[in-house]
Amino acid sequence: MLEELEVRNLGPIHHARFTPASGMTAITGETGAGKSMLLNALGLISGAPTQAARVSPGQDSSWAQGVFELVDSSPILKTIEETGIEPEDGQLFLTRSVPAEGRSKSLINGHTVPRSLLHELSNRLITIHGQADQLRMAAPGKQRDFLDTFAADSAELNDYRDAWQRLQEVDHTLAVLQDQQASIIQQSDYLRQSVERIDQVDPHPGEDVELRDQRDRIEHATQILQGITGALAALDASQLDGEADSPSATELIEQALQSLQGITINSLFEDAIDRLHSIATDLSDVVFNLTQQIDIESDAADLDKINDRIHELDTIKGHWGPTLEDVLKWREQAAYDLEDMDASPQRVKALEEEQQQARQEALLAGRKLSNKRKLAAVALSKAVNAELKSLAMDGSRLDVLVSQRSDQYLNAHGLDDVSFLFTPFPGSPQLPMGSSASGGELSRLMLAMELVAAQSAKQETQVRSRDRMTFIFDEVDAGVGGKTAVELGRRLARLSQDAQVIVVTHLPQVASWADRQFVVAKKVEQGSTQTSVDEVSGASREKEIARMLAGSESTTSLRHARELLESSKNK
Template structure:
């Protein structure tokens, strides 16, 4: 939901801040006052094209920012990456996290700067991002139904997305995409095998020879370190023996058969004697504690003596130093080629064994994979059928609901038909299923049925989109009880060619859509504006006589209470006569839901 729209130096708007209502907001004002600049601002923060000509005269850049509130969601992973998910399944918060932006307090800031000279800058949550990222995020938050934007619905891809949105076919769509992904992975594998030819055989031969070389040496994890340590002990055996013997002689002469002065006492015995001497003291003091510490030191010293004795008694066997060096050389040779460690060599060998299977494009292997491919194809075909049936059911319901709404929007005899046609041929599947989807519109009774977007005027198309959004909201609420809680719908030209009772019905339906989603409508009809929860008036001010360079300036202000009554009266009759004011009050009262 759009909480705030800020604009600076965009066209005739020098500065404006709009805080739309959570329900329906009406943007009104005289023709030519600059209401289109509000749509331009929304288009900019939605990743639309930037036009430096729209920067206000005398300014160096235009700037627009939208603050959007997000519904708290537990569906987004804790790390927010959404990695491995299809873009269409991600919400605005997840897309922002993929771009390295974490929503704060369930809010996202989308901004755009357009300089007079140079490139525009897109900003998401204070971080500069590609314009495409801003467009992806905004695509989950804003739907603009203006004449230019609505032409996008003419594309089959957008029509399919709209139908899937209301069909409640998330499970069928996910199942199909899983099946189709497995099929395409197999196709890629088969294509790789068939195209490898001689290079694959050469690579397979290299892998086999390498595996044989490694297996011949038969390395073991940690072996090279053990062998080098053992070699070091052999090469320094004399020094080790002398040093250990001298150390043991000092600590415990009995361990080395000391044949010197028989009265020589080792450090261990001296510590024990010192402890006994302290314990013999019967006077007060910390002598007992000190004796305990000496005995503790003696226990540690005994461990050292035991370890040194093990080195002294170590039997290196009949190890041949040349044989040891040869083994180390062989292992070093492996690590130089497939290392840097023995563990890496073993891991490379194990992976190479699997790689050979794919590189060995034998007829038997290809036949086995082609059989698996046939199974995967039929599984994908079955999943596409399930998805297609869900789409066909939703298409019939959506078309019926939309056609029913059109008669109340000054479009008697108009109808919508949604064709979901299973593709034929040898390869009917693509990433989105096995159906061709077409929204076909009949403008009036007896008119030819034509693809949507080619058979309706701007105003008719806006009202058709309103009928579609209303029907979609009702269907989504029926599926999961939620209907576009985060979405902001913008309607422009929806009231073109409408008046009287139809205008009232138009306002009523916009308000109905606003019960489940935020709606902002640019309108010149009082019967539509009266239904809004909030109303903003765009006013054109004359040029400042002291600064001719500035030219016309447009202001945007919210009107409430009496000010709103006067604006509704102006929209009704162009004046604020008592009769028009009374009419305005009556209209606002009747529109109060």
């Protein structure tokens, strides 16, 4: 609910503070006094496009701020908290400044924000039914939203949106997988051929190192054999020639041990004896190993065969290495990847089945939503047309049509095309709303719709905690007079029982129903024209109503003004 609107340097308004009632507020004044500037100010804080030309002459910028009261459970509080802005005691401050040159600046509770956020929040708090603003209801999306609100179909709508979202996710996953099929086939062919090539070579860990060692031994066999033979001749010649007479190194060490052990004082040479035992043991092992090497080298290997094998191993290392261990790891991972790729056709089939199931669920939810919309469309048309009769629009009618599209044309909003068709007078063809009525007729049509929507909300069994919406009506009284004007005022007052209503009017029969009345007037001060916005009550309000009735403050017009105000007290 709008608690306060403050304006500075906007057109002829140098400064004004406007505090509307929580119920109905009337704004009156002479034609051309500047009432439209208040609507422009509301447009500014609603994120409307700016016009630097509306900055007061001689001023650097214009400024407008609206203060709104929110309920504790308002979803708007959560929205602004998500942006990092702290609410201030349940109040929302929407501010907009427009420089004479440059870009406008938008603020929420003192924090600079994008104009889009200002627009989003204000649209959830203010609905302006003016000549231009209400044409937004001509958009099919707005009409569908209005019907959904009237139908109270949030449960069906949420079920459909969930089903639609699931269908979109499956569609996307399937499309991506299908697009990847060509590259998957190419990649799987490469992996399969690579695995087959590695399996043909059939390497084992460390094989390349072993083969190189073996090749080195074969290529240097003569040198190795000479070295081993010389070593054995020095250590134990009997290993080369069984008839050799010279003692072996091991035998000499044994002789040294026997000599030391023959000393009666053994403890003096115990360390030397232990070390000689260890040397004898190690030397025996060395002699044995060298003897084995002579046996190995005596079995000549096929050097060409070893080189061919090393070449094969080098080739696969060049493709999938750099080491043979890397090749084996790559082959193992490639086998796992191939298993996944081989399953891709099954995944596509499974997703196609899942897609079909998700589509059927979305269609089922869409049909339930469509049925509820169709029932609500009939009820909405009937209720609005009943209201139009009371607003001097007998013979006019609104027809809300819900046409279900083919199943293949599902979209994010369901299966339906919703259209509001207005017949302004008997015999006129049905025309799209917004292109078939004058500004005054459209304002009254919107009033009838808002009345019906408010009554529908009151009749809901579930008590809903929500912010009090602010409705602005301009030109709603165009072409209206007499009893119809009284009925128009009565219905605006009735709407104000469930919402805040601000109406710009020239009719005393409408203004008299308001809880508060403000007069917009021009004043000439020091050679410049300024516009003031002042609340009138008591005698001053009677004078304003009298002026609106007769253009004067005669005794008769004042008496009629008092009678009109008195008769309008009973809402």
